[in-house]
Amino acid sequence: MKSTIIKFPVASFRRIESPHDETVARSYIAVANIVNLPAEVEEWRKINPRDPKITSGVSKKIQKSLENNPDQFLFRNRGITLLVDKAEYDNKTGEVSLELVDSTRHGLLDGGHTYRVLQNFVHSANPDELKDINACVRIEIIEGIENLDDAVEIVLARNTSAQVKSESLEELNQHFEEIKQVVKDKPYANRIAYKEYEIDEKTGEAKDVDIKEILSYLVCFDVDHFDQEHHPIMAYSQKSNVIEHFKNYRATLMKYVPLIPRILELRDTIYRELPEAYNKAAGGKFGALTGVIQINNRPKMANEELIFNSSEANYRIPSAFIYPVLAAFRNLVKVEGDKAIWKDDPIKVFRSLADELAKTVGEQAKEMRNPTKLGKDQATWKLCNNIARIAVLERGL
Numbered sequence: 001m002k003s004t005i006i007k008f009p010v011a012s013f014r015r016i017e018s019p020h021d022e023t024v025a026r027s028y029i030a031v032a033n034i035v036n037l038p039a040e041v042e043e044w045r046k047i048n049p050r051d052p053k054i055t056s057g058v059s060k061k062i063q064k065s066l067e068n069n070p071d072q073f074l075f076r077n078r079g080i081t082l083l084v085d086k087a088e089y090d091n092k093t094g095e096v097s098l099e100l101v102d103s104t105r106h107g108l109l110d111g112g113h114t115y116r117v118l119q120n121f122v123h124s125a126n127p128d129e130l131k132d133i134n135a136c137v138r139i140e141i142i143e144g145i146e147n148l149d150d151a152v153e154i155v156l157a158r159n160t161s162a163q164v165k166s167e168s169l170e171e172l173n174q175h176f177e178e179i180k181q182v183v184k185d186k187p188y189a190n191r192i193a194y195k196e197y198e199i200d201e202k203t204g205e206a207k208d209v210d211i212k213e214i215l216s217y218l219v220c221f222d223v224d225h226f227d228q229e230h231h232p233i234m235a236y237s238q239k240s241n242v243i244e245h246f247k248n249y250r251a252t253l254m255k256y257v258p259l260i261p262r263i264l265e266l267r268d269t270i271y272r273e274l275p276e277a278y279n280k281a282a283g284g285k286f287g288a289l290t291g292v293i294q295i296n297n298r299p300k301m302a303n304e305e306l307i308f309n310s311s312e313a314n315y316r317i318p319s320a321f322i323y324p325v326l327a328a329f330r331n332l333v334k335v336e337g338d339k340a341i342w343k344d345d346p347i348k349v350f351r352s353l354a355d356e357l358a359k360t361v362g363e364q365a366k367e368m369r370n371p372t373k374l375g376k377d378q379a380t381w382k383l384c385n386n387i388a389r390i391a392v393l394e395r396g397l
Contacts, residue, residue, distance in 0.1 A: 320375025
């Protein structure tokens with residue numbers, strides 16, 4: 001049987017020592033820039049029973065993680081697993097050489113969605129952009145397993161963490177009834193996953209909007225716990241803390257739940273209109289900002305779907321650009337007893353301030369050249385908040 005040799009450069013490579021190396025298998029961990037992930041792996045997918053769709057909920061989550069936090073992708077994604085006949089590393093060239101012989105035993109065992117998203121992302125980039133891609137992926141290489149069933153059992157046994165996480169979110173599920181009620185008539189209602197890996201019964205696809213995302217937008221408008229000096233940066237940077245915040249202050253946050261539909265519409269409006277506002281106000285190119293992708297320059301990429309206002313965007317924008325602007329509009333929230341209402345329509349007010357907000361965020365982004373730093377930057381949140389706060393005061397709202 002003819003073998004295939006796949007070679008590619010890696011940033012690091014190490015063998016995982018085990019007493020069973022000679023009797024069961026040998027395991028290696030490599031870290032590679034996603035640009036160097038070998039395209040030949042596509043021909044060795046037979047052992048993976050699932051055919052990943054680039055439009056699935058899982059793929060969209062991977063895509064979002066890659067675009068929003070490329071420098072942290074290595075730590076936020078479990079990577080891919082390859083079964084091979086033989087693996088070798090040349091420490092002089094920094095290259096890994098993998099030999100695959102039998103397509104029923106060798107190839108891509110786990111991480112099919114990750115692999116396809118990464119390949120699509122790299123192939124969509126132009127040559128200049130490829131030089132700036134610094135995202136890395138973890139590659140586990142298992143050598144010497146003869147029986148495929150044994151390999152599959154190993155992978156399944158090590159991936160129980162998702163079940164634990166699902167159970168913890170399931171425990172919270174009874175607390176989301178009010179949210180379900182306010183969005184029940186919205187076209188995106190059935191796309192919200194209130195527990196990990198929730199499947200849409202009609203489509204059979206994983207629901208692609210995590211409840212943590214919805215809660216992160218809600219927390220941006222919590223005027224009980226955030227003021228002019230303390231900003232809800234955790235909404236962007238620490239989604240797990242958002243869940244804890246909701247659990248701890250659920251009674252207080254209930255007053256904001258009726259605002260959710262408009263908050264979500266505002267979020268998508270900001271996403272769609274921020275680029276042109278920046279181009280107009282700054283006389284620059286929004287698509288040139290670090291982390292931003294101008295889709296109409298990429299024939300292989302589909303427009304970004306904005307499900308909360310049933311529209312599309314011509315840019316893919318790191319969420320770090322969106323959260324500070326969105327949170328600024330908590331200045332429009334008025335609390336009356338156990339109710340929260342809008343002082344004015346947030347979308348109308350955003351459009352009147354869009355140029356100034358876009359220019360502010362754009363200038364901060366140009367200075368930092370790192371979306372993750374931008375999203376965690378206290379000054380950026382404060383600058384955006386001040387723009388909205390002053391506008392509210394000037395209008396006597």
